[in-house]
Amino acid sequence: MAFEGLTERLQKTMEKLRRKPKVTDADLRETMREIRLALLEADVNFTVVKNFVKTVQEQAVGAEVLKGLNPAQQIVKIVNEELTKMMGETAVPLNKSDHIPTVIMMVGLQGAGKTTTAGKLALRLKNEEKARPMFIAADIYRPAAITQLKQVADSIDVPVFDLGTDVDPVEIVRQGMEVAKEHHNDYVIIDTAGRLQIDEALMDELANIKELAHPDEILLVVDAMTGQNAVNTAEGFDEKLDITGVVLTKLDGDTRGGAAMSIRAVTGKPIKFVGEGEKMENLDVFYPDRMSSRILGMGDMLTLIEKAQKNFDEEQAAETMRKMQENNFDYNDFLDQMDQVSKMGPLEDLIKMMPGMANNPALKNINIDPKQFLHIKAIIQSMTSEERENPDLMNPSRRRRLAAGSGRPIVEVNRMIKQFDQMRKMMKQVTNGNLNGMENMMGG
Numbered sequence: 001m002a003f004e005g006l007t008e009r010l011q012k013t014m015e016k017l018r019r020k021p022k023v024t025d026a027d028l029r030e031t032m033r034e035i036r037l038a039l040l041e042a043d044v045n046f047t048v049v050k051n052f053v054k055t056v057q058e059q060a061v062g063a064e065v066l067k068g069l070n071p072a073q074q075i076v077k078i079v080n081e082e083l084t085k086m087m088g089e090t091a092v093p094l095n096k097s098d099h100i101p102t103v104i105m106m107v108g109l110q111g112a113g114k115t116t117t118a119g120k121l122a123l124r125l126k127n128e129e130k131a132r133p134m135f136i137a138a139d140i141y142r143p144a145a146i147t148q149l150k151q152v153a154d155s156i157d158v159p160v161f162d163l164g165t166d167v168d169p170v171e172i173v174r175q176g177m178e179v180a181k182e183h184h185n186d187y188v189i190i191d192t193a194g195r196l197q198i199d200e201a202l203m204d205e206l207a208n209i210k211e212l213a214h215p216d217e218i219l220l221v222v223d224a225m226t227g228q229n230a231v232n233t234a235e236g237f238d239e240k241l242d243i244t245g246v247v248l249t250k251l252d253g254d255t256r257g258g259a260a261m262s263i264r265a266v267t268g269k270p271i272k273f274v275g276e277g278e279k280m281e282n283l284d285v286f287y288p289d290r291m292s293s294r295i296l297g298m299g300d301m302l303t304l305i306e307k308a309q310k311n312f313d314e315e316q317a318a319e320t321m322r323k324m325q326e327n328n329f330d331y332n333d334f335l336d337q338m339d340q341v342s343k344m345g346p347l348e349d350l351i352k353m354m355p356g357m358a359n360n361p362a363l364k365n366i367n368i369d370p371k372q373f374l375h376i377k378a379i380i381q382s383m384t385s386e387e388r389e390n391p392d393l394m395n396p397s398r399r400r401r402l403a404a405g406s407g408r409p410i411v412e413v414n415r416m417i418k419q420f421d422q423m424r425k426m427m428k429q430v431t432n433g434n435l436n437g438m439e440n441m442m443g444g
């Protein structure tokens with residue numbers, strides 16, 4: 001899969017950071033160095049990397065300490081935001097004409113996936129808008145190109161206008177446009193010729209087609225597997241044709257992904273779709289934010305960070321911290337802490353959102369039945385207030401009473417108390433400001 005190496009490296013970097021109670025300037029520098037190397041390794045454009053690292057560093061240094069986030073989470077948040085920005089912030093929809101037909105011109109080098117993408121796009125328009133697209137076959141240099149377009153078109157039941165290989169492409173497009181108007185097709189998708197590399201004759205031809213057809217959208221199709229070449233290609237086409245958008249194909253392949261991340265920053269033109277397979281269905285809208293969290297391999301960790309931020313009660317946290325340090329953490333505090341966590345949503349969902357958790361085999365051995373939460377609560381709620389404030393009072397007869405009161409087996413009461421005591425012991429050692437007690441409890 002695309003981005004695999006990058007994701008792995010970034011995760012390692014973040015993991016290192018996560019283990020630090022405090023992030024020093026040196027830690028930050030080291031983190032930035034690792035991020036820079038990871039991006040370069042992934043074939044992201046050098047200038048883009050330089051600017052990216054600079055911005056992230058400035059943000060990280062200047063960031064006010066956000067409520068509810070530890071330093072590593074804050075850096076993940078900044079990196080994620082900047083990655084998203086670098087790739088364009090939001091999804092950009094197809095341009096649409098206010099009168100029919102909307103004209104889409106597909107351009108790109110040979111083999112990039114132009115014809116395939118034209119088909120995918122037509123299918124998408126058919127499915128989503130009940131549109132009636134028509135193709136124009138304007139690649140006259142390879143006879144196989146027309147045959148291929150027809151095959152694609154047949155498979156999705158879309159008409160093709162062609163005049164064989166002996167008519168000038170501009171003339172083909174002119175006649176094709178007229179036919180589309182007669183037939184009230186709402187989209188015209190022009191499949192143009194490609195070359196192995198950018199050449200002037202081809203660019204002139206494309207410019208002429210552009211001038212005649214006034215396309216609402218000039219979509220450049222680039223192959224993500226070609227790395228920096230994809231970026232250079234995009235620059236070249238954009239210079240000559242002023243493209244309106246990019247489709248990045250073959251993201252399902254083993255690409256390092258750098259092209260996806262640099263094209264927007266280098267050309268200023270949005271990636272509108274990504275191709276992730278050879279089938280007609282394999283075309284997805286490009287969402288920079290989703291791509292960023294995919295690159296970071298953070299699953300929905302970022303959602304979790306947002307939730308934590310929203311629900312974290314700073315005063316209460318400070319109070320809990322104080323109690324932990326003074327070793328006064330009692331069952332009331334524990335209940336409060338549980339409530340804070342439950343406010344963030346069902347425990348099950350929260351755990352699934354942690355990176356690598358959804359399918360983590362290690363989780364199979366950990367009892368994270370969300371009901372456990374309720375059971376623990378029930379046991380604590382069966383305590384007298386004296387017991388809640390003095391966790392050391394828990395003798396066998398009190399334990400039996402709690403079991404009866406909460407309707408939980410005595411072994412469960414014993415286990416909960418044991419875990420709570422372990423947690424308190426651990427808290428004594430905690431001086432770093434992280435509230436990890438909960439994790440320990442649930443994982444115990």
Ligand code: GDP
Nearest residue numbers: 110111112113114115116249250275276277278
């Ligand atoms: P064109 O010369 O630009 O028209 O390129 P084609 O549409 O003929 O595609 C070239 C090859 O790339 C074909 O074998 C396609 O099946 C393949 N291809 C196109 N898009 C994708 C994609 O997103 N993923 C994968 N794996 N293959 C693709």
